[in-house]
Amino acid sequence: xxxxxxxQDNLIDGQHNYETITDRIGTVVLDQSKFNPNSxxxxxxxxxxxxxFLGVNVLMLVIGWLVYQGIGIWGNNQPSxxxxxxxNFVWWIGxxxxxxxxxxxxxxMRQKWRMSINRFAxxxxxxxxxxxxxxxxxxxxxxxxxxxLFPYPNWLAMWPNFRSPLVWDVFAVSTYFTISLLFWxxxxxxxxxxxxxxxxxxxxxxxxxxAAMGWNGSAKHWHRYEQAYLILGGLSTPLVLSVHSIVSxxxxxxxxxxxxxxxxxxxxxxxxxxxxxxxxLTFAIPVRKWYKxxxxxxxxxxxxMCKIMLATGxxxxxxxxxxxxxxxxxxxxxxKFMIMNRMAGPYGxxxxxxxxxxxxxxQILWSPKMRQxxxxxxxxxxxxxxxxxxxxxxxxxxxxxxxxLPSSWGMYxxxxxxxxxxxxxxxxxxxxxxxxxxxxxxxSIFEMRELYHRDKEAPSKNSHKHAHHHEPAAVxxxxxxx
Amino acid sequence: MxxxxxxxxVFGLVAEFSHPDDLLHAAEQATKxxxxxxxxxxxxxxxxxxxxxxxxxxxxxxxxxLAGIAGGLGGFALETWVAVQAYPHNIGGRPLFSWxxxxxxxxxxxxxxxxxxxxxxxxxxxxxxxxxHPIFGAKNFDRASQDKFFLCIExxxxxxxxxxxxxxxxxxxxxxxxxVRNDEDDx
Numbered sequence: 326x327x328x329x330x331x332x333q334d335n336l337i338d339g340q341h342n343y344e345t346i347t348d349r350i351g352t353v354v355l356d357q358s359k360f361n362p363n364s365x366x367x368x369x370x371x372x373x374x375x376x377x378f379l380g381v382n383v384l385m386l387v388i389g390w391l392v393y394q395g396i397g398i399w400g401n402n403q404p405s406x407x408x409x410x411x412x413n414f415v416w417w418i419g420x421x422x423x424x425x426x427x428x429x430x431x432x433x434m435r436q437k438w439r440m441s442i443n444r445f446a447x448x449x450x451x452x453x454x455x456x457x458x459x460x461x462x463x464x465x466x467x468x469x470x471x472x473x474l475f476p477y478p479n480w481l482a483m484w485p486n487f488r489s490p491l492v493w494d495v496f497a498v499s500t501y502f503t504i505s506l507l508f509w510x511x512x513x514x515x516x517x518x519x520x521x522x523x524x525x526x527x528x529x530x531x532x533x534x535x536a537a538m539g540w541n542g543s544a545k546h547w548h549r550y551e552q553a554y555l556i557l558g559g560l561s562t563p564l565v566l567s568v569h570s571i572v573s574x575x576x577x578x579x580x581x582x583x584x585x586x587x588x589x590x591x592x593x594x595x596x597x598x599x600x601x602x603x604x605x606l607t608f609a610i611p612v613r614k615w616y617k618x619x620x621x622x623x624x625x626x627x628x629x630m631c632k633i634m635l636a637t638g639x640x641x642x643x644x645x646x647x648x649x650x651x652x653x654x655x656x657x658x659x660x661k662f663m664i665m666n667r668m669a670g671p672y673g674x675x676x677x678x679x680x681x682x683x684x685x686x687x688q689i690l691w692s693p694k695m696r697q698x699x700x701x702x703x704x705x706x707x708x709x710x711x712x713x714x715x716x717x718x719x720x721x722x723x724x725x726x727x728x729x730l731p732s733s734w735g736m737y738x739x740x741x742x743x744x745x746x747x748x749x750x751x752x753x754x755x756x757x758x759x760x761x762x763x764x765x766x767x768x769s770i771f772e773m774r775e776l777y778h779r780d781k782e783a784p785s786k787n788s789h790k791h792a793h794h795h796e797p798a799a800v801x802x803x804x805x806x807x
Numbered sequence: 808m809x810x811x812x813x814x815x816x817v818f819g820l821v822a823e824f825s826h827p828d829d830l831l832h833a834a835e836q837a838t839k840x841x842x843x844x845x846x847x848x849x850x851x852x853x854x855x856x857x858x859x860x861x862x863x864x865x866x867x868x869x870x871x872x873l874a875g876i877a878g879g880l881g882g883f884a885l886e887t888w889v890a891v892q893a894y895p896h897n898i899g900g901r902p903l904f905s906w907x908x909x910x911x912x913x914x915x916x917x918x919x920x921x922x923x924x925x926x927x928x929x930x931x932x933x934x935x936x937x938x939x940h941p942i943f944g945a946k947n948f949d950r951a952s953q954d955k956f957f958l959c960i961e962x963x964x965x966x967x968x969x970x971x972x973x974x975x976x977x978x979x980x981x982x983x984x985x986x987v988r989n990d991e992d993d994x
Contacts, residue, residue, distance in 0.1 A: 343850065343954035476885060484894040487886040488901060493911040500915040504922040511926050514935075515952065519850070522949035538936035541943065542951050544834075544860060546933045547852040552867040553929040557922055560875075564918045571911055774954075775851040778827060 336438050337777055339620040346621075346773045350766050351523050353616045360763055366615045374759040380752005387746045388463065396466050398742040405725040405737035410460040412717040413747050415572055416600065417457035417754075418498065419593075419713060422565055423601020424450030425505060428512075429561035432554075437779070438629060440772040441621040444516075445612075446605050447509040448765075452757040453604070454502045456750040461494075490574040497571040504564060508557050511550070514540050515771045569594045576720065582663035583724030586651055592644030596713055599637040599683075602630050603709035608758065610703050612767070621768050628696045634709065635690040641716075642684045659729055671736065672723045675715050682712025818941035818989040819844075819961035820972050821948075822981035827853045830956035833979040834859035837960060840975060844964035848942065848957040850950075870928045871921050878920025882913045939990065946985040959987070 337346075353359060361367040391398055401408045424446035431439035462468050474495045476485050485492045517537035524530040540546070570590035577589040606627070613622040652664035668676050686708040695701045722737035761767070824830045830847055837845045838861045847856050857863070886909040890896075895903050930936070942948060942959060951957050958981075960972050969986070976984045 347850075347953045476889060482893070484889040486896065486898060487890055487912055488898050488905055488908040490911075493915075496912045496915040500919040500922075503919060507922055507926040511929070515851075519952040522952045538930065539938060539940060540935065540952075541940055542848045542850060543942075544847040544849065544853070544856040545862060545864070546935075547849065548857045548862075548864065549867045549929050549932055551852050552865075553871070553925040556868060556871050557925050560918050560922050560925070563914070564922075567911065567914055567918075574911075771851040778851065778853075 336441070336623065336625065336780055337620060337773070338623050341620065341777060343774050343777065346777055347519060347523070347770055349618070349620070350768045350770045350773065351520060353618075353762070354764055354766060355520060355524055355529065357763075359616075369611075369615055370759060370763070373755060377752050377755030377757075377759055380749050381756050382752075383745050384749025384753055387742055387749055388459075391463055391742065391746075392468065396464060398740060400737060400739040400743050402735060402737065404728060404733050404735050405722045407721050407725060408737055409739050409743035409747060410464045411575075412714065412721050413750060414457050414460040415593075415717045415721075416714050417453045417460075417750065418572060419569065419597030419600045420604045420710075421450035421453035421457070421501075421505070421601065422569060422594070422597035423605050424448070424453075425501075425561050425565040426598050426601065427605070428508060429558040429565065432558040433562055437776055438626055440776050441623075441768050442605065442609065442626060442630075443772070444509075444512065444765075444769045445609065445767045446601075447505065447512070448758065448761045448767075449601075449604060449608065450505050451502070451509060452754050452761075454498065454505065455757070456754050458498060458502065459750060461498075490571065490578045493571045494575055497568045501564060501568045504557070504561055508554075508561060511554060511557070512769060513765065514538060515542065515550075516766045516769060518542065519770055520766065566594055569597045581724055581728055582657070582659045583648075583667065583720065586648065588644050588647040588651075592641060592647070595637045595640035595644070596716060599634060599641055599709060600713035602634045602637070603706040603713070606630055606634070606702060606706040607710065610699050610706075612762065616762075616767070618768060621773060624697055627699070627702060628693075631690045631696040631702055631705075634706075635687055638683060638687040638709065645680070645684070662727075663724060666727050667719060667723055670723070670727065672719070672726075675719050675723065679712055679715040679719055682708045682715060686712075815962040816989055817962045817969065818944075818987040819959045819967075820969070820976055820984060820986050821942070821945040821957055821959045822976040822979060822984045823947055823950075824956040824958070824980075825954075825982055827956055829980060830958060831855055831859055833958045833976075833981065836979055837958065837975075841966050842960050842964050842972075844961040844967070846942075846959045846961065848948075848951045848959070850952050850954060850956070853956070866932060867925070867929055871925045874924035874928075875917045875921030879913050879917035881920070882916030883909060886912055941987055941989050944990075945987045946983065955982075962989075 341349075358364070359366055360370050362371045396410075399408060399410065401410070424443075427439050427446045428443040428450075431443075462471050465471055465474075474485065474492070485495075514537060517533050518540040521530060521533040521537045524533055570593065573589035573593035576584035577586060579585060609622055609630075610627070613619055649664060652660040655661075667673070686705055689695050689701060689705055726737050727734045822833060824833065827849060830849060831853060834845065834847050834856060838859060845860055847853075847860060849856065887904060887906075890905070890909075891903045898905075901908070942957075945951075945957065945959070947955060948957065958976070958979075960967060960976065966972075973984055973986075
């Protein structure tokens with residue numbers, strides 16, 4: 326099908342066969358000379374990694390001081406008992422959701438294009454949930470007693486209150502993390518076997534061999550594997566919807582104007598996917614170029630991710646519209662005041678910026694030409710990331726700081742500890758992402774082979790005897806190898 | 808049972824192919840010829856392969872289903888026991904057995920147990936982790952995880968006969984046919 330946007334209508338560009346696909350993706354991790362800081366791409370990797378490492382150090386220092394001094398070093402106060410900690414928690418959890426959407430929901434919908442981005446996006450999910458989890462953990466004030474959140478027999482004979490959304494949250498987030506990790510690990514096993522069989526260095530052979538657990542690719546193993554993988558996809562789909570719905574219950578179940586609305590669960594889930602795709606694009610655009618993976622993460626992928634971002638962004642904006650309508654139609658003076666305060670109160674600037682970032686800027690993506698301009702797409706993704714962070718700022722402290730009683734109004738001012746901890750988690754995310762890029766295949770190799778088989782070989786089934794004798798040294802559209 | 812019969816020093820005969828359709832065809836032919844202990848190895852799941860080998864199994868889905876049910880019931884039982892029996896509290900005037908608010912945790916427990924069972928159960932039924940398997944001794948088998956397709960007729964098959972089976976496999980248009988030895992320790 327010729328396309329009006331000018332890109333090849335392929336999920337795999339260039340001339341490839343099983344061997345070149347395996348080689349192109351596997352080499353990134355097996356040929357560690359690519360990470361030599363003297364090479365151009367190695368320099369980029371080391372810079373990104375060092376940025377992450379710096380962030381991790383900042384994070385550890387802040388957490389150390391926080392545990393010693395207590396959460397008074399944050400800007401949280403009365404009436405704004407929730408501040409950066411919960412904003413960042415919700416923001417990070419949301420970012421993780423794109424990974425599950427790609428790996429699970431698109432799997433169930435038989436969207437083949439997910440195959441080249443799922444590994445990468447799932448890794449993002451896991452690291453984002455790790456960053457997210459830190460905030461409520463430290464917000465408890467006594468992180469060493471965080472296991473009190475779980476139901477376990479104890480001498481105080483105390484149990485969690487299962488009617489509380491905060492307890493649901495504990496179950497939702499810990500289940501989400503566990504299942505995402507297992508889903509990802511299961512998907513990695515066949516690729517680890519590939520790396521085991523291709524590794525030249527003894528250490529790599531042993532380590533990948535250990536991790537591959539003796540996978541030999543037998544038909545029976547694949548059969549059970551696919552059954553489990555598909556069912557996990559089926560389980561993860563409602564799971565990911567439940568996680569952000571439950572996160573939104575933390576707010577919606579309360580009585581505070583600005584929180585107490587029924588639109589929250591769908592609106593939070595859409596916002597999560599919106600922010601998540603922005604983060605996938607933020608990483609995918611530079612990384613596919615650095616490691617010459619343009620043949621696998623094609624312009625078609627970028628185009629479709631932009632469309633999903635645009636669609637979910639519109640759902641989020643519909644949510645903003647609903648909030649305005651509720652305030653007007655409820656007839657409640659407190660609701661009306663909340664919206665007026667949100668738009669024109671002391672934090673009005675944050676609402677304006679939110680609308681610019683989440684409503685105005687993403688409309689650029691209606692243009693097919695702009696969706697093919699990587700610089701524009703990358704900038705829009707940044708705007709969305711900022712916008713979705715602001716959304717949580719607008720919802721959390723801006724709703725809290727002025728509620729029913731003017732006598733208990735206050736202002737929320739984040740401190741250096743809030744900012745450095747947020748920066749620290751961004752660093753932690755970078756740190757883990759770039760370690761992942763270095764040691765694990767960032768694209769699912771076996772799924773790319775399967776995609777190649779279905780996409781390129783299936784139509785010429787009768788002539789396959791000739792078709793599969795392509796020379797490995799095929800010319801690729803993505804440019805030269807070295 | 809384990810050391811009942813002395814094992815054949817030959818684990819099986821392996822044919823190598825370059826294309827999944829050739830493997831599929833070979834698997835069909837082997838089943839048709841009456842071989843039962845046949846295993847196919849491929850670098851990605853080839854659809855129709857287990858059917859071609861006349862092998863059907865639905866243990867994994869059932870296992871996951873039962874684990875999910877157990878998780879859900881377990882979560883519900885825990886919540887009910889805690890809220891009604893172990894730690895009864897008046898929360899906002901709701902009844903002690905306020906089941907609608909138990910649903911999120913029931914759901915999470917269902918997914919958690921089903922998902923953990925899916926992964927651990929699949930690995931366990933596949934016999935993984937397994938440090939070594941005789942098939943890894945097959946010629947060129949490191950390509951089985953990359954770009955080659957293998958069919959192995961195992962020596963434990965009743966119809967197995969080195970020369971007959973070799974001839975059969977060679978008739979299947981394979982790139983090469985070779986024999987695989989059992990590991991010394993297993994003999």
